[in-house]
Every structure is written in structure tokens, then in C-alpha cells.
Amino acid sequence: MTDHRPRVLSGIQPTGNIHIGNYLGAIRNWVAGQATKINFFCIVDLHALTVPRDPALLRQQTRSMAALLFACGIDPAQSILFVQSHVRAHAETTWLLNTVTPLGWLQRMTQFKDKSAKQESVLTGLLDYPVLMAMDILLYDADEVPVGDDQKQHVELTRDLAQRFNTIYEQEFFVMPEPVIPTVAARVMGLDDPLKKMSKSSDHIRGHAVPLLEDAKEIERSFKRAVTDSYNEIAFSDDPERAGVNNLLGIYQAITGKSQAEVLADFANARGYGDLKKRVAATVIDAITPIRERHAKLMTDPGELDRLLAMGAEQAAAYAEPKAQQMKEIMGLVVPS
Ligand code: ATP
Ligand code: LTN
Numbered sequence: 001m002t003d004h005r006p007r008v009l010s011g012i013q014p015t016g017n018i019h020i021g022n023y024l025g026a027i028r029n030w031v032a033g034q035a036t037k038i039n040f041f042c043i044v045d046l047h048a049l050t051v052p053r054d055p056a057l058l059r060q061q062t063r064s065m066a067a068l069l070f071a072c073g074i075d076p077a078q079s080i081l082f083v084q085s086h087v088r089a090h091a092e093t094t095w096l097l098n099t100v101t102p103l104g105w106l107q108r109m110t111q112f113k114d115k116s117a118k119q120e121s122v123l124t125g126l127l128d129y130p131v132l133m134a135m136d137i138l139l140y141d142a143d144e145v146p147v148g149d150d151q152k153q154h155v156e157l158t159r160d161l162a163q164r165f166n167t168i169y170e171q172e173f174f175v176m177p178e179p180v181i182p183t184v185a186a187r188v189m190g191l192d193d194p195l196k197k198m199s200k201s202s203d204h205i206r207g208h209a210v211p212l213l214e215d216a217k218e219i220e221r222s223f224k225r226a227v228t229d230s231y232n233e234i235a236f237s238d239d240p241e242r243a244g245v246n247n248l249l250g251i252y253q254a255i256t257g258k259s260q261a262e263v264l265a266d267f268a269n270a271r272g273y274g275d276l277k278k279r280v281a282a283t284v285i286d287a288i289t290p291i292r293e294r295h296a297k298l299m300t301d302p303g304e305l306d307r308l309l310a311m312g313a314e315q316a317a318a319y320a321e322p323k324a325q326q327m328k329e330i331m332g333l334v335v336p337s
Helices: 019-037 055-072 089-098 103-107 111-118 124-138 149-168 216-224 240-256 258-268 272-298 304-330
Strands: 009-010 038-043 080-081 144-146 179-180
Touching: 009 019, 009 124, 019 038, 019 055, 019 144, 019 240, 019 272, 038 111, 038 304, 055 080, 055 272, 055 304, 080 304, 089 124, 089 240, 089 304, 103 111, 103 124, 103 304, 111 149, 144 149, 149 179, 216 240, 216 272, 240 258, 240 272
Parallel strands: 009 038, 009 144, 038 080, 144 179
Antiparallel strands: none
16 A cells, blocks of 8 residues: 655754754754654765765764754654665766756855855865755655755755756656745854854854753853843844844744743743843753753664664665666666666
């Protein structure tokens, strides 16, 4: 019998300093939907190579990311968690999709423009990043792609590429995926600059991001230094000048799952911004401490982690490999029998 549950796929780079933006904008939503869907979660190590990496560190961070995702609640009995480079169809079919991808579509991507502007020499892999991401999604016929707001454009490009392939080869081969963006915390902003998205590749992580694996004292310190304003009013607001307070309230709202009115009621008796920061920090610390503890425990058994990842890769390949074979056939390659 065919399984009609929606298929979900998302990815995360195994780069350091996973922060509450990644957690609230993406990972937490992966965990929440697990029971009712077919889930694929991919640690995208090939994407991580689009900027130069230290090999030993990348390997360590890939295992650490797997441990973190399990610690956040990804359940290997319900979800297929795997490392991208373990399923060779991803790299292989990216080449195939490259052959129908107009260069201009990639040059228009906001993330490419932002990241390439900061670099002296821009690597081809950085430009091609969204094509690899498109294949991550299309290989699994994913219907839903839960991501933070910054990745919406890449999912839209995936749809355009899928459509283009289907048109050129005159068949409905690829499924059109939908981005699923959370309504709260889709874009958690930096504590030091609330007009910039909290980013793990920021030059100054201290005071900017709230890493999930940071200890409580450091988190308190980061919140204490968070940029606010001189209005001295605890309120949600679209005003860029008040973005700092808005961000703190948004983080609190996302963690507690409360409505805006309930959040404001919680802070009605707060003694100024200092008190607001202290209470938001305490709420964040309570939520992430168990994750940090579970992560530490999982990291003590790398053999077990590798076993779980090998199982995930095998399960993922069972979906991806046949799809890659069909793609080759459609494109006119001789597929060995
Ligand atoms: P970088 O900023 O270094 O590119 P990143 O922090 O965006 O990295 P990724 O691994 O690229 O991390 O993203 C993992 C997931 O986290 C994606 O779904 C992304 O949309 C989401 N995400 C990243 N930053 C934020 C943020 N500040 N707020 C909400 N979601 C976010
Ligand atoms: N580009 C994404 C990571 C990513 C991804 C994916 C997300 C790679 N492949 C497939 C969703 C689906 C990022 O930077 N956050």
C-alpha cells in the first residue's frame, strides 16, 4: 500500500555555533511534525564546503550536529536523519540539474549576493549552492520544506527548477515543494544588532548569537548586553528603532508558545529593560539546558552516533537512488541494468 503521508525534507549545515534562531526557526518545527509525516532531515556537509573549512573540524562538527539534532528530539524511529555526503545521489544529480539551470537565476539569489560580497575570491560551489539544495529536496519528492524565512527564496528557486525540468523533459517528474515558514521566530535577529539575522557565521558570535550549547552564565551575559532603545516601553513593534525589544519578546513568545497578549501580560510588571532581558534569558536557559545535557551524553558514544547515521543513510538512499536513476534515464543517459 502506498504511503500518502506528506513528505518533509529539511537541511542544516554542520557548522559551529547552532543558535536559538536555528532552533526556533527550523529544528523545533521538524521535531513537532515528526509523528504524522514522512521525514527526511539532512546534515548538509557538502553545502558546508562552499566556504573553506578545516577538515578535522568539519568532521567533528558533523557528528556534533547529529548529536544535537537527536538531543533536540529528532527520533530515529520516526525520522530519517542522515549526512548528505553519505547518499551519493545528491552530488551526482546536482550535476544533472546544473545542465538545465540558467546562470542568471543563481546570480540573483540574495544569499549568494550577500555572501559573495564579503569574499575576495568567490567559489563556484557558493554560486551552485541552491542547485544542490534543490536536489536535496527533489530527490525525496518532498511536499514540505520547513525552514526559516531566509531560505524561502531557495525553495522558490527549487520549484522553478523543478518546473523547468518537467517542461523540458515533458513529464511531471519532480514534485513541487512548499516552503513552510513558522509564524513566530521565522527570523530571530542578532542580540548585538537587531536589524541583522542571527547567524552562526557571524564574525562575533559572543553577544550576537545565543548558541544552543553555550553555558548559562554566557547566555545571561549576552542577553544583558542586548541592544534595545530609549523608549522604555515593552511592546511588540515593527519600528526598526525598536527591533531589539521586539526581538526579545519574539524569542520569549516562540519559546513559551504564548500569544502576544499573554507575553505582554507576563511583562506588565517588569522593571524596565534590564528585568525583561533577565527574564527572557532565564526562559531560554530553562528551555535549552536539557538539550545541552543530552548532547553531551550522546557525544560520549561516537560509535552509536555513527551507527544511527549509517542507518539513516541507508534509509535515505532507498528513496534517493531510484529517483536519481529515473532522472538519468529521462535525460537520455544509458543506465546500466
Ligand atoms: P549562516 O548564517 O552561517 O548561513 P545559518 O545560521 O543560517 O547559517 P543554516 O544551517 O544555514 O544556519 O540554517 C539552518 C536553518 O536555520 C535554516 O532553516 C534557516 O532558515 C534557519 N535559520 C538560520 N538563522 C535563522 C534565524 N536567525 N532565525 C530563524 N531561523 C533561522
Ligand atoms: N540552505 C539551507 C540548508 C539546506 C536545506 C536543504 C534546507 C541545504 N539543503 C534542503 C532545506 C532543504 C540553509 O542554509 N539553511
